[in-house]
Amino acid sequence: MSQGLQPAQSGARSDELSLLDSSAIAQAAELGVMARRIVEGALSGAHRSPYHGTSVEFAEHRQYAPGDDIRHLDWKVLGRTDRYVIKRYQQETNFACHLLLDASSSMSYERSHGSRMQYARQICACLAYAVLRQQDAVSLQVFSDRLQLRTPSTSNFGSLGTLLRELVRVGPSGLTRLPAALHELAGKLKRRSIVVIVSDFFDDEDAIISGINHLAFQGHEVVVFHTLDHDEIHFDMPGPVRFEGLEDDFLMTSNPMDLKKAYLAELESFLAKIRKGCGSSRSHYVMVDTSKPISEVLGAYLAFRAQATAH
Secondary structure, three states: OOOOOEEOOOOOOOHHEEEEEHHHHHHHHHHHHHHHHHHHOOOOOOOOOOOOOOOEEEEEEOOOOOOOHHHEEEEEEEEHHHOEEEEEEHHHHHOEEEEEHHHHHHHHOOOEEEEEEHHHHHHHHHHHHHHHHOOOOEEEEEEEEOOOEEEEEEOOHHHHHHHHHHHOOOOOOOOOOOOHHHHHHHHOOOOOOOEEEEOOOOOOOOHHHHHHHHHHHOOOOEEEEEEOOHHHHHHHOOOOOEEEOOOOOOEEEEHHHHHHHHHHHHHHHHHHHHHHHHHOOEEEEEEEEEOHHHHHHHHHHHHHHHHOOOO
């Protein structure tokens, strides 16, 4: 699907890239508080690595934490020392989650529920918190017309602040080149990982699916958070409306009701292709409506994930 359109808005908006460090730190702190509230509240303990307990090669112990599977308690250590510790296996210690965030211009779409970019930042913040809380590794990579590594893979919870500040500094710009980013990332990852894509997917659908298949073929688990504004999904806007391209110079004034039927048909075709492509590679597809609370969106996914990985 081609790049997104947005009803034109008056007034200039501040560019996230111009944030001072103190502002970035403050906004990162807010992201962290929000992520902690969500993850340790309704979503606590729901996010599980699909690789936990699948390897028989013991690597190390770690302190037991509420929510850990008691099947992995080391009973011999408990009997000798009265310490509750969990056995970790070699494959567990290698588990990494790579957050791939769309930072193209179309992510700047903003209506009554805030910008798509801010919502995407919050998704990444919550997932990073959940992964690091579980003592697994996470990295942040962003893309528009090229792929950028913003934070290297780390399992150190103390690195969360750095990742959050990088999230705040990411500002939408440039064209969407998602397929190229997927193929480039697939070429860089040497170990089986989880790749989480947070994007509006405004690019060639077949090329996107090819990139997802490349990652899946290499053994990576791909999770898609298809992030769209409520207006884009339902196209319920009073007219007439002046539409402007977010990644080109397109301008058009029209009554949305005249376009709604054709637009929704095109949108459904677009969504169906992405969903079908994800299904064929056994990748997880999550439709995100930015008018919905993040706790609701992530809660549903993480509950599903906890149930799926428990079997």
